[in-house]
Amino acid sequence: MSPAAFMKLCEKLRSTGIVKDSTKATIEEQVAKFLHIVGHNVKNRTVSFFFHRSGETVSRHFHNVLRAIISLVDEFIFQPTGLHWAIDGTHSRVKVRRADAPRFRGRKECTTKNVFAACSFDMKFTYVLTGWEGTASDSRILKDALSREDSLVIPEGKYYLGDAGFPLKAGILTPYRGVPYHLKEYSTRGGGNEPYYSFPVMTDIFIACCILHNYLMGVDVDNQIIAEVDQELQQRGIDRSSTNQRDEMKEDSKMMKGKNNRDDFNQQPKDMMRWSEEMDLALLNALTEEAHKGNRHDSSWTTEAYNNVVELLRTTIEGHITKQHIKNRMKTLKENFGEAYDLFNSLSGFAWDPITRKFEAEEEVWDALIKEKPHAVKWKRMCIKNYDMLKDLFGVDRAKGKTSGTGKEKKKRWEKEKEKEKEFIDLNDNFEDIGMHEPESNYVEETPLFPSDFDAFSPSQSNQSNGTNATRGAKRKAHVAEATESQYEKVSVGIDAIAEAVKDGNNLSEKLYQVVERQVIVAERQVTVAERQMDIAEKELTIIQQSRPRHYSESDVWNVLTDLGINNNCKMDCYRFLCANDLKKRELFGVLPEMRLQALIDMMAEANKK
Template identity: 30%
Template structure:
């Protein structure tokens, strides 16, 4: 009797499980496979797209951040390079419009879907395809500096004597990012926001020469620059005998010219009649004028593409691709068209962007002070008098130096571990009360007077030491001896490693106590660079993905919810008519391939092969 009841119970469970699975499959098919269009809005969609790319250049620039000519040239290049193609119901031009409108105004997926009368899946799919296609253009529009000096510097006497071998300016900018909670610590920058540190080099006319994204926000600018110089796929190269302009956050070294320290530098410090008063101030003033090109470039890109101002909830690799795509589009716009109207559409006044250059640079003929020409290869040493003057700019409050012993380090580590357990560590650093409590504990147990500033400086020393050890252990041939607490490696491995990492020499054979505790205290909040990929690698990957999709693109991959018969597709009719009208108004415009009916395609001789297209660029006015 009992066995029959158990059998009935098992049968009921099986029936319930099968019914649940059938219901789940049916719901999935209803939601994703047998979709029905929510609105039959071909006319409405056609009117909206035509109002952008058929109307005036001002409307196109306002919505897409580029003129009609630049838009059609971009579509032509994406088609000719087989990076993108039409689908059955979505033309290539509509795909590009969706992408540009999204990155220009940071519009959400559902809003774009409602605006273009497309499903969210369709918008997302085509957004990522256009994103990969634009990233694939990185090698075409982002090229590193050559031996030719900038003509703008040669024609301006204020800079020619100081920066005759200048090729560009380098700086980093932080782009807000969205990452999982375990990665918040290493992505939190010094201002407390989650971001990725993006390194860029630009020419004097604000064209990007090099780009390296995907570094964590806690990474220093100098570390990102070092990684850019040692990249395997696309390293930053400095032409022989040339140099880049950098600010004081970078070292004055061969190939990179930094300003004098301890001397006023920023342009706002020289306003209101406060002219340079000595040779070094004049040099820093000229240096700031030239270096300001990279700051104006960052402001222009972020003003043009609002998606870079907020953290977007994509996968981190997609966020990096968005950054690369925006800078590629920036170079594309500045290479092929005039940039006056797109500045206005980006919400940035031409006077605001070019004001620093015109007011402070081109029209500057004041201050007949003879300025020294600072060599970019050999840092200048200060004389005793200059050192005295420089010391006046340093903080008046100096923290007393303390000689730390192993006992003090042991007390400090124990107390900081307890502070972590109490929740007094906020991602990248401890709170002020944690430093104060640790300083009091060290003073009480060792008898050595220690301030919270001493504790903070000692912790910075441990961070640097831990990072060096961590990098060594990640390299091939190194190991860790738990008994002796030292890093072990054969002599030939040490010699080879020290050639590129001279700082590790002081740790050869040195006993490093409590390595595990240091990993808990300082190791979990350091930028590791594990997400870093060169822009060339990202471009090659995106190009390969797009070409594979184009080869395997079938009708099953088309938009299932927008299955309107294209023979009555008003969008194809109206855009096809618009193409002829626009081409007649602009004879130099290359022919475009739009999705239309087979009759239209054969009549107008605009097939998918893109025959008759031209990639001739309009020359920028002098």
């Protein structure tokens, strides 16, 4: 950045009113500290030593400049009306809590955030959406970017160029799937250094860097760097063309070899498996058991977990099941579950019904959702199998995107927060900015002990001299008192702002309480419906049991003959007769116990006649 561009940037930041000059730190110094931290990824401690400032002062100046730069987003990041642009996603390292790490650790070894950006062919950013977790796919972030308040606009008849990670749809032009693009560029990318700031601050820093990039492309274009980048891309293109030629030769040889093999042997079909609902349930139960054993670390399953699941499923399910079968099925289940989870997880007014396996809500709630998101109409009648188990297994590690946002959305949110405050509290004001001076305790006005002109000396003149010293001391004390009173006034304003925020929080709590009450009513209705369904199921089961014919074993026949008191000579004959004739056996057991002896005598007499 040239000195002229630096001074112009400082003037723009001064015009925002967020960054101000103080008695000990000018705007130029504050901006220089910010650029040094962002450009070299240094710690706060290093900058405080270099600029001879405390760590608190450096941190305060850094965040003030950061917010001031983001406030310029409307001026430097906007969506033009050109012919075509390009979109892509990139991963940037972040520092998050260990509990949140699985949502940020995708294909990379470290925790990252996925940043979605659109740029024009004059090397300027036109749209930046940051804050999504590293496990979120590019297609999912694109879907979110098209439906946000500050959405990505695709004019009719125009299109964006994207990579294979985006879906092929109207306005998005993706490459042909059969060709590997940019493999050399991907292989040379690194993970980057670990950041020193928290995840929310890193999202703001990324947006600020995009704004600074667009600013420099307009006022201070470095043609030398652009030429170096172009030369590097051309060299990569030459290397990539030679690599593609070798790959094509290998592919041709494989195709010829495969053709010869097909001429000699019949090609074996792929090892495909069709999963039923019972097989899915067995798989989820096995995975849940392995998770309880501790064979899952940061959303990744250990080799022992896969081996145990394969062994268990082979004993319960017919067929040859491999580890790859389980991985493929888990991927399919996660994709189907993720669509429903992303839609209903953060919505109020919906409750999951495990009996009907659907999300239940009032009609007006469904109508509002379908009006906002028409694709949600299918979930009104579609069942979701094993949703509870899938939520326990994969819901925690699912990317939510709650911290995502664009620069315009952040600016709008800060403006709303500012409107709630009665008076803007300047973060630049501090006791160090006030011109407070130590009283000159050693100051003594030199006056002769014995004046040469005794006649000119009078008590009034002496009193006047003492009054001058007293006035100076009073001015110093008044200056300190005014400064202290000013700070107390600012603290009072801050307390009032906190009180207003607490009041707003109470209003929000009341609204949330009303929503919870409605959900409780819906849950009670669902419990009543479930109880009725259970009663109906019990009655149906009783009817089925009563209508089903009962099977009487040989031991039951022998016990009945013993209870009737038949002597041993006739007991064996009656036993053989009843065991050989199922109809007579059911007839005997169908009569009352006190009438069974007479019924048996009649049966035996009738048999003897025949």
